[in-house]
Amino acid sequence: MKVFQGALCNRAKIGLLLLMVTLAGCNTLKKVDDDQLLLTNNTIYTDDEKVNESDLKSLIVQKPNSSVLGYPLRLNLYNLAKEDSDSSFQNWLHRKEKREKRLNRLLSKKQVNRLKESFVVKGASDFLKRIGEPPVVVDTSLAQKSVDRLKAYFNSKGYFNNKGRYEIVEGRRKKRAAVDYKIALGMPYMIDTVLKNIVSPELDSIYNISSSKSFVKKGEQFDLGNFNLERERLTTLFRNSGVYNFQESSINYDILRDTVAASDDKLMEVQLNIQKPRSSDAADSLSNFYRVHRFEKINIYSDYLIGGSRDSLNSLEYNNYTIYFNDKLKYKPKALVDAIFFQKDSVYRDLDRIRSYRQITNLNTFKYPNIELIPDTTNARLISNIYLAPRPKYSVNFSFDVTHSNIQQIGTAFGATVVTRNVFGGAETLNVSARGSIGLLSDASLSDETFTSELGGDINITFPRIWLPFNTERIIPFYMLPQSRFLVGTNFQRNIGLDRQTFNTILSYNWSPNLSLKNELELLDIEFVRNVNPDNFFNVYQNTFSNLDGIADDFEDNPDFAGFYDENVDPNLDEDDELDLIISEGANSFIDAILTPGFQVSQDTLAAVRSIQERRQRLTENNLIFASNFTITKNSKDDINDLDFYQFSAKLESAGNVLSLMANVVPYNENDNDQLLVFGVPFSQYLKTEFDFIRHWQVGDASVLAFRSFSGIAIPYGNSDNIPFVRSYFAGGSNDNRAWNAYELGPGSTSNLNDFNEANLKIALNFEYRFPIAGDVKGALFADAGNIWNVFDNEDNPDAIFTGFESLGDLALGTGFGLRYDFSYFIFRLDVGFKTYNPAEEISRRWFRDYNFRNAVFNIGINYPF
Template sequence: MKIINVLGHFRAKIGVFLLLLILSSCNAIKKVGENEFLLTKNTIYADSIKISEDQVKNLISQKPNSSLFGYPLRLNLYNLAKENPDSSYQNWLHRKEKREQRLNSFLSKKQVNRLGESFFVKGYSNFLKRVGEAPAIIDTTKTRKSTERLQAYYGSKGYFNNTASYTILPKKKRKRAEIDYNVILGKPYSVDSLSTRILSSDIDSLYLDNKEGSFVKEKEQFDLANFNRERQRLTSVFRNSGVYNFQESSISFDILRDTTKLRDDQKMDVQLNIKNFVGSNDQSKSQEYKVHRFEKINIYADYLFNQDIDSMQSIEHEGYTIYYKDRLRYKPNALTDAIFFEKDSIYRDLDRIRTQRQITNLNTFKYPNIDFEQDTIQSRLITNIYLAARSKYSLGLDFDISRSDIQVVGTALSGSVFARNVFGGAETLSFSVRGSIGVLSDQSLSEETFTSEIGGDINLTFPRIWFPLNTEKVIPYYMLPQTRLSIGTNFQQNIGLDKQVFNTSLAYNWSPSNFVKNTLELISIEFVRNTNAENFFNVYNNSYQQLDAIADNFDDPTEFPELADFFVVDADNPANPFRLGIPNGTTGFINSVTAAGFPIDNEDLGNVRSIEERQRRLTENNLIFSSNFTFQKNNRIDTNDNSFYQYRLQLESAGNVLSAFSSFIPFNTDDNGQKLVYGIPFSQYFKTDMEYIKHWDLDKGSVLAFRSLFGLAVPYGNSSSIPFVRSYFGGGANDNRAWQVYSLGPGRTENVNDFNEANFKLGFNLEYRFPIVGDIKGALFADAGNIWNVFDNVNDTEATFNGFSSLGDIALGTGFGLRYDLSYFVFRFDLGFKTHNPARIGSERWFTDFNLNESVFNIGINYPF
């Protein structure tokens, strides 16, 4: 009853708030003056054709107020604020003759003044103005500025004689108007011929060798953007061809025609000018650009500012001179392999960038300082690379708050000790321990409320590929290669049956480009031990209820005396007082009814054996000896880039090496014929995951995000099913948000198990994200997908994928959410509704569970994709 009262009170408050917004929307022009207009729309026409390109629309200085689905929310919030709360407070204070005097005697003069600064008097108005948006009142100064921008933009596209004007169109609604911008383009100019004036002979030669890639071409329409691209291209060409000191400002273009005079041909001649390097304001001291080669490359290890270089010792190694003090603490190759300059080779800007990246990748030095000394006569360079070492040892301490599909919220504390350059080759050794505690998102998954985990890891990282064969030609150092050796363990409690996990791996990372990252786990060994297997029927309550329902047919001790010891009295259920005890009762009952000759019908026997198989699979320990490769590509430039794509492909193979060894070394086998390693059957399967994410940056801060996921794990050889830790699940805050985690599928089934999982998954997510007020943003989403069993030991046709007809079992969840953006991370609240529920039959699948009672509320941190 209290819950109903609270909900009613909450709805009433929401209703009042919405009513205020609706009333304020009727007065959107509340703060628009008599001779002013509220801007409602901008329209741009070029030669009478409507322009919709964002690049052109963004040239307009003044834009209409933002809206949420056509409703000017931020404008109306702004209108709710008092224009001058200080004056209003003073008027109220002095409205009655002795009001101020009485308040001063009751509170004090200081408190009365502070009352005028309080949230209820002044603060709420400031808050509404801050999160709201002032009315976009048409300003002709800004409008004229917009026309100038339009003229400049189209002039940069070759329409030198274009004209731009604007027209203010009042609307029928009072004090509202639109603006039409009209641009008369005229005929565009084109490049008739391109000549050059290059003072440096080296530059002239390089230009002729790289002329083909020019952005400025004869007979094409003039476009200033192409001239800027050409300047950038030539600068890159010259600086990567030996001209280390080339400056983009040395490049200019001259138009050899007066474009203000009208002529019929609309053609012009363009001259490319490249001046020499000017080292001072005195033009007479300019230097001719030359191609430079490296005369000497000096590496200063452990360099300190103001260090006396003359007192340092040095060694020569493969064309490099390495300076050090007292003793050299690094293997020479560890330093020279990170340097991409070579003696007698030409300077390349690309090599400088790669050198800086690889030295940083060593994780041993701070950002390097690279200096060049020029011999102007012989065009030779002496390069000095100063390396400042980071601390040999460091301590890291992290405190994290996280959210997952299992936990509503989790907190983790971890500590790490780092040791750098442990073997003299810039290796990094780290020891870390961690502990976490979390609150279960769905407490029906366990009798406990909290989860806990404690673990530790040892990692050794090499800034190169550590392999018996030389891999430098395949994976050169500019790809930032790394080798990681790791070993670790962790203990989980109150998640499923409680687990202890041991893992070790040998992995390689490298990045062929800024947007691509590859990871190869050559060897990955994971041992998963269930530490509380006897608790299976307490945790997996659905399985217990199914087994106990079958056992109700055999709980008569006079008819089945051999089963009597397996039942206990349930005093809370007088209608059905006998239930199976856990664990002895459930184990004994399964063993008895599945024995040959026991009088049980085939359907019940099949269900009992299915439950037994499920129990065996979920309580058995797993040994996973695998290799996997992951390819990731993400073309996102930075965190402000909202138009990008991301692709991930992962291939994993497990058990093949052990299976090959079994041909030479006979393994023991269990009753099911599975080969055992130290009494544990090893898993054998092939798994692939493909994920594609695409974001589109829409108008006014809105983003459309899409994700597709395909996952398939096929058991074979020594396995008839996939280990639980490698299987797929549906539902949760990062998947289909209309279902709780692990509650979706497989296929048409519904909550067959407490943790529903399978080995095949399809997922599709579409989300429209839009700003609401300030840092608060909204989202509308549609999540589709499901999990199925395929190529394994599950025969239930409702849970298996049976061809294209099974695509009709794809679940669809739709909903809306709120996000609070804190820049560093985002708090996320989503409400999902079951739009298409494959567990229903026929037409009942659609919208039957589309109601608040069946909705799922999700709390998350950061965006789901």
């Protein structure tokens, strides 16, 4: 809580300071002396040609002050700070003769002295200096250092005779200057011949087999980067070919010519040297050379304790592995052996060691393992000791969240999970979870009660292998970290929507062919949704009720309909005021009366009431979803600090086909709509596919351009003419189009058609520029485009249906800005979105009609939206 309070305090301070900067029009040159020049720009030229490569710019030692959209915010914040706050305070204190005496009587002398350390006097200046930046003034020594760096860089690219200098270019505005760095490259050196000097015969043989893959090749320009890549390649090659102790430092290159003397001949010979191990013993001739090692023995210690004695351990042999344990072996031998990729008599590979680390960690049963290699130099054999320290058998996790939504003003959610490891002795993990929540309804008309509640639980068991009746190891080997998951869960909601009860079962498999690729197959995804309180429909979907009530206004004088309206009429109402239908008895009876065969009503009214009835029936009926899906995800992100990466995800889902095929064997009942029923519920049948692409580009040191595109479509067929609400798409919200609230946008060019608008086709495009402001405060400018539509279903409103490329004119555009506060372990986010292009308006009123703070949408979120 203190962290949040401190962060809010900091944000308030920064907001005040930003206002001060804007109002005061801070002088950028305030702390630049008369004999100094403020650095405004760096430009690099090679052979009089301007270059903008980020690698080169990073070599410049002195860079201009950072800016936010061209404004030097941090510099001006620094300029607001007082250089000597103590002296300023003393001058103010003694400026008037009796000021100090009056303050001493009012506050006491001790408190007056403490004013010097207060935030207003000293703390504000310290804070401004901490988040701000001092002016960057041109420093010739740093400029020359940058020239030397640039020359060294081009030396590494083969331009050994390059020359460099810098020029200070004073700007038109006073006390400002830019620095131009000019490098004359000359002709590059080319590799003529690659020689080799490899003292180990075994390494020489391995090298010859893979020499065609070398990064250092005849006829190419000298590039030190390629030599470094080749050293890394060879180190990886040798360590994956049995040379477990190979050191990269054993590799070096000699350039066999003088590159200092000027010459028209730019060809060079290079020699690859692979020397003996540094630790080789001159007295032992066998240790003078790197050798290929094979495994003699592999020992697994399943109950390892640091400092514990090994003499009292029991052991057993299993498939050429020796497993040591205390008293009784708690794990199935196969589960342990499957996680180890070393094999007796096989050649050592670093890749197998890394895969063993990953798979042991993937078991979720042991702490990070320790793998020890003991060499026998005489016979080039290895003994491997693998020490496994068990994690606790049981653990308990608790969670607590505060939530807010368009239904709940405020809510609290809590949960607990009991984790049991190694349930059946095969490193299985069992999670038993319980969760609940309680919240305050945002609108009392939604229910007779004030509070909402939710209670649910899951039983989830994970197997560290593909759990199928046949062997899949050849297709999905263990180094791909295979997992099987079986989940059974239920959830009960009360006074949220229609008081929904959900029962779900999932059998899924996931595996990772490599570090950047992950596959997931949900073989069974069964979900049963039961709406306990369907009579609450018109309370929840008030826009739908308003449309129906508007139609009913034309039938108030019909005596047969008198019982449909609220008789508790306010006597002060004018005679022209309309009566309201009773929820829900009156509304339901009115629909039944209008749809009674033979009732005289216009075709438009009949179509509108039938549409409302179909929607009510769809959203209140129970759903049975029996689906399977496959998802592939590729992520090029190296680590959490990687700001330049892409992520792609594709998903294909099919529902209802198995149940439809079974209908040929086991006859099902049917309802009035000719839908097949399973346990009295029509099952859903559809095909769904999604594509999600995210791309981040790093701009400068800490700024990022982020882009996301999403498209998804779900097509009903067979036993369904629409998509279940829980599997449909919606638009708007803090992670989508931020100029609209969740479920508010679309479908198509409709406006507030329903309280919770959803459809079966979605397109979303998001673009965001993220930049640092001051300290842990960051900013963003964003543009979100997208919408949802109906297609290939039973929707008959032409404004909500996607008909072709012309429907792309219904793509809504929201733009805005955001502030983020970085807590290191998560990001607190506030975004303000403005409706820039609203397809629900008339064509002439779509652009910038609601572009103001009164109609802005404020979104609060945790972490970035994409």
